Amino acid sequence: MSVLLTSHFQWLLQVLTFDAKEKAGRLVLEDSNRAAVGGITLTNMKQFVIGILVLLFVLRASAQEEAIVQEGEIGFSVGASQYFGDLNPNPRFNTPNLAASGFFRKNLGGYVAIRVAASYAFLAYSDKFNSYNEFMYHRNLSFNTNIWEGSIQGDFNFFKYYPGSEHHRFTPYVTFGIGIFDYNPYTYYKGQKVYLRSLGTEGQGSAAYPSRRPYGSMALCFPIGAGIKYSLNRNVNIGFEVLYRFTTTDYIDDVSTTYAPNAQPQYLPNGQPTLWYALQDRSYETGESIGIQGRQRGYSNQKDSYITGQFTVSFNLFGYKCPSAN
Numbered sequence: 001m002s003v004l005l006t007s008h009f010q011w012l013l014q015v016l017t018f019d020a021k022e023k024a025g026r027l028v029l030e031d032s033n034r035a036a037v038g039g040i041t042l043t044n045m046k047q048f049v050i051g052i053l054v055l056l057f058v059l060r061a062s063a064q065e066e067a068i069v070q071e072g073e074i075g076f077s078v079g080a081s082q083y084f085g086d087l088n089p090n091p092r093f094n095t096p097n098l099a100a101s102g103f104f105r106k107n108l109g110g111y112v113a114i115r116v117a118a119s120y121a122f123l124a125y126s127d128k129f130n131s132y133n134e135f136m137y138h139r140n141l142s143f144n145t146n147i148w149e150g151s152i153q154g155d156f157n158f159f160k161y162y163p164g165s166e167h168h169r170f171t172p173y174v175t176f177g178i179g180i181f182d183y184n185p186y187t188y189y190k191g192q193k194v195y196l197r198s199l200g201t202e203g204q205g206s207a208a209y210p211s212r213r214p215y216g217s218m219a220l221c222f223p224i225g226a227g228i229k230y231s232l233n234r235n236v237n238i239g240f241e242v243l244y245r246f247t248t249t250d251y252i253d254d255v256s257t258t259y260a261p262n263a264q265p266q267y268l269p270n271g272q273p274t275l276w277y278a279l280q281d282r283s284y285e286t287g288e289s290i291g292i293q294g295r296q297r298g299y300s301n302q303k304d305s306y307i308t309g310q311f312t313v314s315f316n317l318f319g320y321k322c323p324s325a326n
Contacts, residue, residue: 071106073107073163073315074315075103075105075313076103077312080096080097081122081307082123082308083252085252085302086298087125087126087127089299095124099121099122100120101117101118101119103117103118103314104116111160112157114155115154115155117149118148119150119151121149121306122147123183124142124144125142125143139297140283140286141253142187143186143187143252143254146183146184148181149221152177153175156174159172163231165231170228172227173228174225175223175224177222178221179220180218180220181219181221185251187279196279199276199280200212200276201254202297206260209263212260215249220247220248221248223243225242225244228240228241234316236314236316237313238314239312240309241310243309243310248303250302250304252304252306257298258296259295259297263280
């Protein structure tokens with residue numbers, strides 16, 4: 001901008017400077033349409049006025065551009081999710097499912113941003129994928145759940161980054177924060193969808209197991225991850241991000257401790273197993289039942305977790321900076 005203004009001032013100066021050799025101390029009247037007034041011709045006056053107008057236009061445009069500030073980004077992302085827990089203890093990425101998010105990000109200078117997001121992920125797993133482990137495969141448990149998450153995170157850029165900038169438009173970054181999510185595991189039994197939390201499949205809520213309280217439908221998560229972002233132009237940014245969530249629950253999959261087959265009635269008056277009893281141990285579907293009291297059903301010392309990998313698109317929001325008194 002300073003180069004542009006300097007060139008305009010130089011041009012105006014040239015308009016007002018006369019060649020001493022050509023003028024030889026006098027004004028030359030080239031035709032009847034040019035009149036000399038105080039050493040300045042009518043043609044030079046017109047050029048001078050036009051130059052002033054152009055300069056004022058450039059200054060006004062510059063002031064408007066400097067007054068426009070980037071207020072933040074609003075965007076969305078879509079990709080895949082993967083569950084890790086008692087049914088997938090040796091992390092394998094073999095059951096990817098849908099994940100999506102919407103977010104608002106505020107850039108606090110070139111290296112730090114703060115972000116709030118609302119996210120969805122579908123998680124599922126089954127012991128049928130654990131053929132490498134005889135016990136787990138015979139255990140024959142499975143679950144599905146929708147995850148609805150709200151979070152706040154800090155993004156920390158490796159390089160200076162300004163959305164819409166020509167020179168600072170790309171950076172890798174790391175991110176971490178805290179969130180809360182809702183979950184409600186379910187499975188399918190005889191073709192019917194059955195929610196598991198209310199059944200207390202490990203004796204939760206039973207007088208026989210007073211220390212096993214029913215687990216809630218919400219838990220905390222701690223997202224941590226990394227990504228890259230690139231500003232396509234003044235308005236649009238793209239990126240890719242991987243986020244791993246540590247959580248405070250071991251019941252995303254409804255599996256955590258030991259079998260508790262005596263926690264509730266096992267059979268109906270007609271001799272059929274109760275729904276609770278049929279779902280707390282499903283090993284009978286693959287062979288001899290293994291769900292004896294006290295036998296390990298899950299691993300309570302390690303909480304469940306999940307990961308997402310998503311492509312992002314965001315749109316820059318602009319506002320006007322109020323003029324200062326200085």
